[in-house]
Amino acid sequence: MTTAGDLIADGRLQSNVWTSTERALSGLAYGTAAGLVLALVAGLSRLGEGLIDGPVQIKRGIPSLALIPLLILWFGIGESMKVITIALGAFVPVYIHTHNGLRTIDSRYVELAETLGLSRPRFLLHIVLPGALPGFLLGMRFAVTAAWLALAVVEQVNATSGIGYMMGLARTYGQTDIIIVGLVVYGLLGLLSDGLVRLVERKVLSWRRTLAG
């Protein structure tokens, strides 16, 4: 407790937490955007499906963290390598679950759209996208977890700021208590972000409220 107090008092904890959060958020943002866009293209067109789904399924087989050596060679050890690693980790679950949501739209609703004479844009807007939303949000929850995991790993590689850097430094000097503070902060950030996604989920999917009880 006193260690945490000291770290806050000299501002080290805040600045490191902020750096880490920024990394995680930008990686998450890029990964989510890419996963969403590619899932939409693959899910809504045959051509997109053929071009995108195969490579993504292959990528899915490779753990994102195993790509770190390659990413270091390509992008160096700076910020961009870190953000890209996190983005790759977040991208996969968003893509998989959104794509799955798009492909498993209930055929009864497709038939309904046909009998109502809905135009294709309206069909996408009123039926396909809302139908795929639960899948997307589920993917987001996995993506958030993946982002923190990737963050923890890349910050050990070579960082000059962030929670991982703070913990690495503490290891060198044998400061177990600072390491523990770092772990607790990781835990809190993970819980907080998962809670946020759940909150959004509950708001956006309020039509399911009564089913979930």
Add this chain to the structure above:
Amino acid sequence: MATHAGGLTVTAPEAGVAVRIEGLVRAFGGRKVLDGLDLSLRAGEFVAMLGRSGSGKSTVLRALAGVDHDAGGEGVLSAPDHVSVVFQDARLLPWKRVLANVALGLTGGDAEERARTALAEVGLAGREDAWPVELSGGEQQRVSLARSLVREPELLLADEPFGALDALTRTRMHALLARLYERYRPAVLLVTHDVDEAIALADRVVVLDGGRIAADLAVEVPSPRRPAGAEYAALRERLLARLGVDALTEREGDLPESRYAPHD
């Protein structure tokens, strides 16, 4: 209207006619479900279609609605431009509130107002902002009726719309449908497995069997059509006989297997 599968000649119906089907053949994987079916409905006519499970009733409706892309066959088919379908499940979009479900796909500035009026007509004024999951089965089916009728269809296709409802709710829905029919006057093709429902609502009852219309009987029972009186009982008996059930065995709840053989 939706596009039809190959093999059908689709024409616009002539004046005063809502449906004209001639020599309709529908087959799945080489097995003919409909085999030269002829059926016509006048504009504004209410026809009920009976038939055993699997006799092809839904296949007829799907052909008329233009959603039978997986069927092959031939025939001549005329249906109006404005066709509405009521499914057995109410088929409301769970992520849209009741009013938005009724207004789905409507265009024009007064779309919401029309949807509101239709909801009031089915007795659901005040429930506009409810989620479908918050409604009972009967209420959901009323929303679905509102969604169908707000489009002012010339032809309403209903596929066992009350089949999933309890007896009491079903009776109420009969009264509602009769009222809406008087108000909008579409031609109606109502598929049902309930002989009493058919007699209560329709001007004409047809029986589908062996891929064709096996019986076509006008309902000449004086209104209100209560299940009492000689005309009612006679018509009911004839229809049940056509379905391979006679009144006596039905009462005993025992349906002999041999009677399920096709009639011709």
